Every structure is written in structure tokens, then in C-alpha cells.
Amino acid sequence: xxxxxxxxxxxxxxxxxxxxxxxxxxxxxxxxxxxxxxxxxxxxxxxxxxxxxxxxxxxxxxxxxxxxxxxxxxxxxxxxxxxxxxxxxxxxxxxxxxxxxxxxxxxxxxxxxxxxxxxxxxxxxxxxxxxxxxxxxxxxxxxxxxxxxxxxxxxxxxxxxxxxxxxxxxxxxxxxxxxxxxxxxxxxxxxxxxxxxxxxxxxxxxxxxxxxxxxxxxxxxxxxxxxxxxxxxxxxxxxxxxxxxxxxxxxxxxxxxxxxxxxxxxxxxxxxxxxxxxxxxxxxxxxxxxxxxxxxxxxxxxxxxxxxxxxxx
Amino acid sequence: xxxxxxxxxxxxxxxxxxxxxxxxxxxxxxxxxxxxxxxxxxxxxxxxxxxxxxxxxxxxxxxxxxxxxxxxxxxxxxxxxxxxxxxxxxxxxxxxxxxxxxxxxxxxxxxxxxxxxxxxxxxxxxxxxxxxxxxxxxxxxxxxxxxxxxxxxxxxxxxxxxxxxxxxxxxxxxxxxxxxxxxxxxxxxxxxxxxxxxxxxxxxxxxxxxxxxxxxxxxxxxxxxxxxxxxxxxxxxxxxxxxxxxxxxxxxxxxxxxxxxxxxxxxxxxxxxxxxxxxxxxxxxxxxxxxxxxxxxxxxxxxxxxxxxxxxxxxxxxxxxxxxxxxxxxxxxxxxxxxxxxxxxxxxxxxxxxxxxxxxxxxxxx
Ligand SMILES: Nc1ncnc2c1ncn2[C@@H]1O[C@H](COP(=O)(O)OP(=O)(O)OP(=O)(O)O)[C@@H](O)[C@H]1O
Ligand SMILES: [Mg+2]
Numbered sequence: 001x002x003x004x005x006x007x008x009x010x011x012x013x014x015x016x017x018x019x020x021x022x023x024x025x026x027x028x029x030x031x032x033x034x035x036x037x038x039x040x041x042x043x044x045x046x047x048x049x050x051x052x053x054x055x056x057x058x059x060x061x062x063x064x065x066x067x068x069x070x071x072x073x074x075x076x077x078x079x080x081x082x083x084x085x086x087x088x089x090x091x092x093x094x095x096x097x098x099x100x101x102x103x104x105x106x107x108x109x110x111x112x113x114x115x116x117x118x119x120x121x122x123x124x125x126x127x128x129x130x131x132x133x134x135x136x137x138x139x140x141x142x143x144x145x146x147x148x149x150x151x152x153x154x155x156x157x158x159x160x161x162x163x164x165x166x167x168x169x170x171x172x173x174x175x176x177x178x179x180x181x182x183x184x185x186x187x188x189x190x191x192x193x194x195x196x197x198x199x200x201x202x203x204x205x206x207x208x209x210x211x212x213x214x215x216x217x218x219x220x221x222x223x224x225x226x227x228x229x230x231x232x233x234x235x236x237x238x239x240x241x242x243x244x245x246x247x248x249x250x251x252x253x254x255x256x257x258x259x260x261x262x263x264x265x266x267x268x269x270x271x272x273x274x275x276x277x278x279x280x281x282x283x284x285x286x287x288x289x290x291x292x293x294x295x296x297x298x299x300x301x302x303x304x305x306x307x308x309x310x311x312x313x
Numbered sequence: 314x315x316x317x318x319x320x321x322x323x324x325x326x327x328x329x330x331x332x333x334x335x336x337x338x339x340x341x342x343x344x345x346x347x348x349x350x351x352x353x354x355x356x357x358x359x360x361x362x363x364x365x366x367x368x369x370x371x372x373x374x375x376x377x378x379x380x381x382x383x384x385x386x387x388x389x390x391x392x393x394x395x396x397x398x399x400x401x402x403x404x405x406x407x408x409x410x411x412x413x414x415x416x417x418x419x420x421x422x423x424x425x426x427x428x429x430x431x432x433x434x435x436x437x438x439x440x441x442x443x444x445x446x447x448x449x450x451x452x453x454x455x456x457x458x459x460x461x462x463x464x465x466x467x468x469x470x471x472x473x474x475x476x477x478x479x480x481x482x483x484x485x486x487x488x489x490x491x492x493x494x495x496x497x498x499x500x501x502x503x504x505x506x507x508x509x510x511x512x513x514x515x516x517x518x519x520x521x522x523x524x525x526x527x528x529x530x531x532x533x534x535x536x537x538x539x540x541x542x543x544x545x546x547x548x549x550x551x552x553x554x555x556x557x558x559x560x561x562x563x564x565x566x567x568x569x570x571x572x573x574x575x576x577x578x579x580x581x582x583x584x585x586x587x588x589x590x591x592x593x594x595x596x597x598x599x600x601x602x603x604x605x606x607x608x609x610x611x612x613x614x615x616x617x618x619x620x621x622x623x624x625x626x627x628x629x630x631x632x633x634x635x636x637x638x639x640x641x642x643x644x645x646x647x648x649x650x651x652x653x654x655x656x657x658x659x660x661x662x663x664x665x666x667x668x669x670x671x672x673x674x675x676x677x678x679x
Binding site for chain 1: 386392397399401402403417460464
């Protein structure tokens, strides 16, 4: 393909005659060839990422009937709306709690697996990955059924140890907890598998050196394992934070935002405002609200990753 | 600083592999002991058991008089230098060296003094702020040693610390390690499979083979009076020649009958020692350096043999010649001035005062 590209450019150069020489040289430069070879990828990124993103930003600056450019009016209206701040709080509460729990549980599971001998480990690894592999809409449906007020199997289990009935999806705090539980159940295996890979890549001799240097097992975790995994941890947390902030399916299936719009997150609220209520620009504004925060977050995390890579790898 | 005692140490890995088969070893305070032997003979396993990184299947290990079998590595007060250095990649050189002291809650000022002093000894002061990634192999090696020195432990353990370095740097670091030991005098156990390292560094060398100790002794003793065929062949480079022979009694004197009708007189001084073995098949062991070209002198050659070189290797300060005698490979060290040629028979002299006889049934040196 590169050859085709350069030949085409060269032909064109010959037609223009006078500047043929410099054009030919330009076409033969490695950087030119590299650019031509990455063109398809660039086209995909522009078509599927950059254009929709910019179009989304443009949309969020239109009026409801999309006839007029209104600047940041949609955002101003959101900031003054109490419902939106509820959504904002719930999204942050949900995303931060869920990501922390997923990271902690994933780390703990990874550690447990890491200490199982390799031949037995595969079986456990496979089983623990199941929640992550099932389509979330389906597994959430299963959870929804387990939370169901009249048939809740969880409540039935709790009643055996004489814990009173929990209104899982009826009360907003319980509903928030239920959403987090499901998200953690689905997402923790991803952390587990990433951390397991990271754990396996820490050379055994570092632990031996630390043990001889006088480190207890906690200190080995604190001073060897965690710093060695810092990159994986920050990348997975960043990635998961972005994905969890954008989570839609769990809220949609489990509570549909209820009770009283108190469990909406950005994505489900954006859908409600933009599609169900027909205010597409406002919906776009909702879904874009976190973009600057996450972008700044990503910038710092990735800068840290690059710095550590340069220093240590 | 302390003595280290190994008593009947056994290590069996899962699956029944006996890596160490009951070894006894007493190491004195301040002593530099080198464990040497071929790959897989159990050197690392022994060292790791002393460090506490490997569980002991049987026997006792004592450091400074205390049995440490069930004491975890961090409480044994030892320091170890690993083959691949095992520096913490996320810590600077300073932090790497200070880590053990920090964990033991030493005051900051004390840590600083010790790290700087060790850096001085090892000549790495300008590197203290760097991360290990930004160091060369030899510099990493120094940092790993620095990490051990600052702790001022009872025992230093080294597991093939030089085998990742190139030949020139290895010689240089070898000297460096010896210098450091002369300064800090900590009891040291050093594992290597390189017998030159063993000979140059050790106060005493421990030769291991197949999980047992073949012989323990100062380098010169191992060289001059090896106890077994294995030690005789392992120590010294190029290795000792072994030639099948028959010890015969001829008119009051002992004579070695070699293949091809070669007969060598056993010196008077040795006859008492070997007399009991007269008439038996033995292995005649002689080092290449004790098999030299016969220069014309006024004295008669007491042990002449004529062999035809198959390969000649000029090394500069000497020339190695390789022969074959009835299937046995033989090498000799010649004066580089000797005009030796492949295929041309060469008259050699065997320095019989340096000879060894080995019992082929027990492989013990007689
Ligand atoms: N974890 C293990 N499980 C089973 N067998 C092992 C294990 N570690 C070592 N061995 C075996 O124990 C024997 C001694 O190993 P060791 O590492 O002590 O050898 P070594 O003398 O250090 O050799 P090298 O010079 O190659 O490092 C070897 O035969 C090895 O295969
Ligand atoms: Mg080894």
C-alpha cells in the first residue's frame, strides 16, 4: 500500500513538471510513507471519535429545536437545576465508590489467585471471570429479579439470619447501593485479571531481597508490590472511572432512574432528557458535563504513567 | 559478625529431588568461604537455606550460635547480593541502599552516614540520585553490594554476583569484592561456578557436586592435594589430565605403565604412600602445567614421554598442546619458544613430584 501511495504521489509530481524533484523527494521521505500508512487509522479516528465528539459539543450549544446557537445556555440551566445536581452527586458517588470497591476487591482476588499453584489457578480464574463475560444487561436483569420486592431471594436469605426485609429498589439509598453492588460484581473481575497479570510480572527476587532487607509481608506489599503495580493500578482505575461514569445499562435495567429520579447517572439522565423528553441539546450537555474533569484526570494519570515508564522500565 | 554452622543439611524439593544431601560445614567469623561446583550441584539451594528463602528439609543451620531453622530471613541479620542484583526499580540508588535501615527504623542521620560511607567505599557517590535503570551492569552490581554493606549484617551471602558482567568487568569487580572484604571483614559466603573466582576470593573453598561436599580447604590445598577425582578435575584450568595406568613394582622401585608402552618412574618420596597399591589399575593424574616440553639440559630426563600433538594453541605467554593417548585426551603447557608442530612427535617431561594417583573404583585420590 505504501508503494502504491508513493508511486501515485510520484506520478502526480511528474505531471506538475517543474517542482517534480522536490515533490519526489518529499514522497520518498520515511515520514511521508508513515503518514500515508496511518491514514486509514486516522480516518477511522476522525470519523468515529473526533467528528461525533465535536458534533456533540456543537449540539449541546443549540436551543431545544436546534435552530439557534445559544452558547453555554444549556449548561447554565443544568447548573441551576436541582435534579441535575442530584444526578451529578449520584454519578460521582456511584462511580467513585464502585471503582474503589472494584479495585480493592479485584486486588484482593488477584492476590488470592496469585497464591494458588498455577495448575489449579486456571479453573478459579475462569470461574471468577464469568460475571465480566455475561452481557451486563442480562446479568442485571438477574439481579433485578433477586432484588424484586415480593420475590427477592436476597431478602429471603437475610430472613434466615433474621435480618428484616430490605426495600432494595424502593428506597433511594438502598437502590444506590444495589446499583453499586451490581456494577462491582460485573467489574471486579476485570481488575482482578489486570492485577493478576501485574502481580505475575513482579520479579520474585524483589520480594526475596525485601524479605532479607527486613520487610514484613505488609511492608513487601506496601513498598514492593504497590509501587511495581502503580502503572497498572492507575491505568485501570482511570479506564474504569471513565467507563463507570458513562455507565448506562445497570441503572436503566435496575431502577430506570427511580425512585424520584434519585438514582440517575449522567448517561441514563442524558437519555431521559435528550431522547425521551426530546431535548437533544440539553441531553448532549448532560453527557458532556464530566468531559473536562475526566480529561484533566486522564492527563495527570497518563503523565504519571509515562514518567514512571521512563524512569523504571 | 558471626560464625555459620551447617549440620547435616538436607533439602528435598517436591517431587523427591534431593538438591542437598546432608552437608556439614563450619564457617568461621570473618571468613570468606566460596561454594563452587558445576551447575545444579545445590550451591544456590544451600545459600538460600542459609538466607531463609528456602525451607530446610533436615538438619540445623546456626548463625552466631543461634539455630535459625525457623527464623524468617528478616530476623537472621544477613544480607544477600543476587545474580541479577534485584534492585528496586522504583527507588533511587540512595533509597535502595537505605531501604533495609529504614525498615529497621534507624534514625535518618545514621542512615545518611552509613549510605554515604558505603557509597564512598564502592565509588558510587555521584550515582546516589539515579534510578537503577540509569545504571550500567557494573554500577548496579556495586549498588547491590552497597545495599548489603550499609546493613552491617552478621553474614554476607553472594549468589553468582558477577556472572551477568562481561569478562573484563568481572575481573575488576572480583578485585573490588576482595577489597571490600578486607575493609569490612564480614563473614561471607559466596556462590559461583567459576573456579577462578573461587580460587582468587576464598579463604576456604567448598567444592560441591551432586548435593554433597567433595572437599573443603584453602585454594592452594585444593590445588595441590585434591581429595577426589572430581576436585582434581574441577580445580585448575585447563583441567588435570587423567590417564589410565598400571602401578608396577620393578626392582624395588614403583613404575607407572601407561598405554603405548610409556613407563614413568614414581619418585622415591611417594613410594611409601603408593606401595600398597602396586599391581593395581589406577588413574594417573597430572596437570597440564606439570607436563612440559623437555628442554635439553645436563640432567637426564627422569620421566620422559613422547607424544604427537593434535592441536596447538598459542596463548602468548604459553602454548597449549593437545594430545591423545589411547583414548585419553591430554594437554600440556609448553614454552612458547618451543617449535611444536601438529603431527610432529614431541618429547615431554612429566613432573612426577606433582603427580596424583586415583583409585578408579572409588574415585578417591590415593
Ligand atoms: N524449586 C525447585 N523445585 C525442584 N527442584 C529444584 C528447585 N530449585 C532447584 N531445584 C533442583 O535442585 C538442584 C540444585 O539446584 P541449585 O539451584 O541449588 O543449583 P546450583 O548449584 O545453584 O546451580 P547453578 O550453578 O546452575 O545456579 C538442581 O538439580 C535443580 O534442578
Ligand atoms: Mg545457582
